[in-house]
Amino acid sequence: MTDKSACGSCGDQDSSCGCESCGDKQADGCPGAKSHEPEKLVENDHSKIKNVYAVMSGKGGVGKSSVTALLASGFKKKGYNVGILDADITGPSIPKMFGLKGPAESTGFGILPMTSPGGIKVMSLNLLVPNENDPVIWRGPVIAGAVKQFWTDVLWGNLDYLFVDLPPGTGDVPLTVMQSLPVNGLIIVSSPQDLAVMVVKKAIKMAQIMSVPIIGLVENLSSTVCPHCGGEIELFGRGQGKEVSEELGIPFLGDLPVDPLLSKLCDEGKVEEYQSNLFVHLIPEAIIH
Ligand SMILES: Nc1ncnc2c1ncn2[C@@H]1O[C@H](COP(=O)(O)OP(=O)(O)OP(=O)(O)O)[C@@H](O)[C@H]1O
Numbered sequence: 492m493t494d495k496s497a498c499g500s501c502g503d504q505d506s507s508c509g510c511e512s513c514g515d516k517q518a519d520g521c522p523g524a525k526s527h528e529p530e531k532l533v534e535n536d537h538s539k540i541k542n543v544y545a546v547m548s549g550k551g552g553v554g555k556s557s558v559t560a561l562l563a564s565g566f567k568k569k570g571y572n573v574g575i576l577d578a579d580i581t582g583p584s585i586p587k588m589f590g591l592k593g594p595a596e597s598t599g600f601g602i603l604p605m606t607s608p609g610g611i612k613v614m615s616l617n618l619l620v621p622n623e624n625d626p627v628i629w630r631g632p633v634i635a636g637a638v639k640q641f642w643t644d645v646l647w648g649n650l651d652y653l654f655v656d657l658p659p660g661t662g663d664v665p666l667t668v669m670q671s672l673p674v675n676g677l678i679i680v681s682s683p684q685d686l687a688v689m690v691v692k693k694a695i696k697m698a699q700i701m702s703v704p705i706i707g708l709v710e711n712l713s714s715t716v717c718p719h720c721g722g723e724i725e726l727f728g729r730g731q732g733k734e735v736s737e738e739l740g741i742p743f744l745g746d747l748p749v750d751p752l753l754s755k756l757c758d759e760g761k762v763e764e765y766q767s768n769l770f771v772h773l774i775p776e777a778i779i780h
């Protein structure tokens with residue numbers, strides 16, 4: 492047995508590999524190894540994208556897509572040109588939230604994003620498949636390839652902000668997005684019961700290894716208002732977002748209560764009609780410059 496420790500990311504026993512765990516820049520397969528860092532993908536001639544923000548979570552169903560949709564809507568209402576790249580290839584939910592149905596059109600130069608009623612440009616696998624209910628049964632590399640094509644082959648035009656809705660966790664797609672797209676920052680979404688510090692820490696550690704700045708943490712589903720007495724109910728227990736953010740040294744961007752109107756509007760494809768204090772109070776200072 493050797494007493495060399497394996498890199499947490501690439502498992503290389505022989506050399507340290509350069510990710511935070513060990514310090515060498517050579518090992519194959521380690522996302523942190525600088526000499527193997529893939530080049531960022533270049534935009535096509537029909538896309539000029541100023542800022543890219545990705546929305547990430549430790550686990551599923553905590554509200555990434557809703558937060559992505561609310562951010563995009565908030566920035567659009569402020570007058571910015573906004574797009575959403577739905578990187579959740581196997582579980583795309585953005586088109587439904589915005590009431591969009593494919594097929595998206597292609598030109599000789601590439602694929603045209605679809606435009607929501609409020610003017611947000613959207614690309615999602617669900618806008619390209621013939622039946623939105625058919626599953627995508629692809630292996631990881633093919634899925635990652637589709638996400639890259641959403642950057643290289645979609646004609647985004649001029650965008651001030653492109654928001655990337657990631658699938659849950661720290662798998663292939665978040666890795667591809669952080670490696671291949673010029674991501675300015677990550678917004679991490681959590682919910683009170685998800686705030687097992689461990690899960691959030693994994694997402695944060697990944698971002699640090701990939702050298703992507705963390706804009707901060709949003710705690711979703713933090714509380715709701717009793718329809719009878721108007722009192723505040725903490726459905727999933729007391730939120731810990733603020734404490735956890737402090738412990739992990741990342742900004743706490745605020746919380747978003749459970750609101751039946753939000754899920755209703757999402758289901759009806761009218762998420763843009765929702766008035767959210769997420770945008771008004773929490774995020775803008777963090778990412779408008
Ligand atoms: N604050 C909220 N109030 C009410 N409903 C919410 C809230 N946040 C999310 N939802 C609802 O919960 C469901 C899951 O949310 P969403 O799709 O945004 O989660 P997700 O993290 O993107 O999930 P996945 O991991 O599957 O991609 C949706 O139906 C959404 O409308």
Ligand SMILES: [Mg+2]
Nearest residue numbers: 555556579584
């Ligand atoms: Mg989602």
Ligand SMILES: [Zn+2]
Nearest residue numbers: 717719720721
């Ligand atoms: Zn009550």
